[in-house]
């Protein structure tokens with residue numbers, strides 16, 4: 001995956017209006033997009049993403065339809081697309097079929113929140129076979145040995161968990177981020193490090209870049225904005241977040 | 251002394267193709283840490299001595315092995331022996347696991363405990379051991395379960411636990427478990443997750459089995475002492491599977507039938523029989539049988555018993571099913587209720603609705619085996635908590651005008 005850095009990755013939940021939201025996010029300055037494929041019992045997610053997932057499922061969303069939505073997004077925007085889901089969804093679809101169909105729909109990477117490197121053998125071969133980067137996560141609680149394993153196994157980028165807990169907008173980031181960046185960088189010097197979980201403000205993005213990360217992922221806060229104000233509000237919100245990237249580039 | 255560990259999961263925490271660790275990265279370190287603490291504790295004679303003393307003086311072990319004579323006579327088949335976990339402190343087997351994990355939490359230096367509960371028995375056991383060891387207890391419970399297991403809600407309050415009502419989904423065990431795990435993901439550095447069944451990510455299924463195996467070790471020795479032989483069949487109800495695996499485990503290498511009883515619900519579409527009606531998927535951290543649709547989305551379940559009303563099952567049961575070592579069969583709400591009443595009237599024992607599923611199946615197995623056979627049943631808990639559910643379904647059981655009723659006629663529609 002060619003991830004432009006500094007990266008600003010926005011999350012949209014698979015739904016009929018996801019393509020429109022994706023366009024708005026990219027107009028605002030998103031450099032890549034995550035597409036949530038909903039799962040009934042998302043353990044890593046807080047209330048905002050849970051609610052969005054349930055709404056999506058209630059509207060009849062299936063993994064197959066979500067990949068069609070991904071293809072529709074791919075036709076409209078020119079940034080890397082990264083489906084994000086849970087092990088049960090991929091397992092039911094079949095890892096090989098899922099990766100094949102996701103690649104055909106335009107996915108360049110894949111995040112599966114509850115499948116750590118130890119459990120991802122089959123998924124990794126399936127992803128590699130069709131050129132999809134399987135992204136792994138490291139957290140502030142991860143031990144050095146695990147950081148090495150996850151960072152070395154991760155493709156495309158390493159996902160730095162910026163808050164101990166489930167997803168959801170927060171006021172502050174974990175104070176261990178700089179240390180986590182440093183350790184992960186040492187384990188995977190050539191892989192971009194992108195932080196997510198709890199990020200909601202331009203100051204957070206700036207602080208992460210300051211800590212040495214190569215970008216940020218914004219999910220729950222963006223869903224909250226969409227809930228309140230639709231695509232226009234999302235575009236304005238992303239534009240504001242993106243100011244943090246420009247100050248860094250300049 | 252702890253009995254030597256047999257049938258360990260592999261290095262990745264798998265029983266055959268099942269188990270493992272399907273969790274967010276944030277809690278992986280805590281699972282590693284717990285795994286190390288478990289091995290250390292199991293090798294430590296001090297831990298064994300502490301457990302033994304607590305079992306004897308606090309839990310009230312060993313629990314009796316009881317020949318249900320009138321039930322046996324009434325069924326007209328094999329002898330039916332009950333392993334009386336209903337007589338353990340707090341009224342169910344759940345205390346065996348809670349005591350052991352409380353000791354582990356103390357070893358880990360964690361003073362806050364989160365747990366989920368369905369029937370409320372695990373919540374009560376958790377609240378109990380937290381009171382006993384001076385730990386903070388936070389228990390997640392679905393609102394529907396709080397309604398149908400009211401007495402246990404009150405008990406948890408008296409024991410000083412903080413109860414967190416869960417409104418998501420159907421408000422039952424699965425939803426409570428989601429929230430307990432989410433709490434733990436956020437609090438993992440100070441909090442131990444005291445899971446209530448032989449489910450979840452490695453090392454929990456293994457840990458809980460080892461802590462519940464005391465049921466089977468005692469029962470096996472008691473059986474040999476009392477009858478000079480092993481039973482032909484061992485029967486236990488299966489929610490997540492902790493009382494069943496604890497009873498089965500010491501009989502694994504014997505020539506004994508192992509029968510796990512899942513919740514058959516209304517006998518048709520609405521049930522909670524994960525092995526009987528589910529597919530291989532991932533739920534709450536491990537790969538096992540799950541009641542899920544073709545897309546992997548978890549389905550709603552139904553059982554009259556809150557403790558069996560769960561769409562998953564512990565991974566070792568999935569393995570025992572796959573290898574054919576154990577058989578898994580359903581019993582319906584109605585058949586469990588019938589067995590519930592029979593045990594009340596024939597033995598003077600009010601069983602938990604969960605355990606009533608095992609009784610119902612034990613009667614069938616006893617009939618199959620005939621008078622020369624011996625059936626051992628796990629009576630996993632007492633039914634005080636369930637009297638409200640029974641009244642709700644059947645009305646008030648006033649019998650003043652009808653002394654000595656025939657058990658068969660007593661069954662209310």
Ligand SMILES: Cc1ncc(COP(=O)(O)O)c(C=O)c1O
Nearest residue numbers: 371489490491492493557630631
């Ligand atoms: C009395 C009793 N038996 C059985 C169960 C089911 O759990 P498990 O399958 O883990 O034994 C419960 C759960 O709440 C219970 O309270």
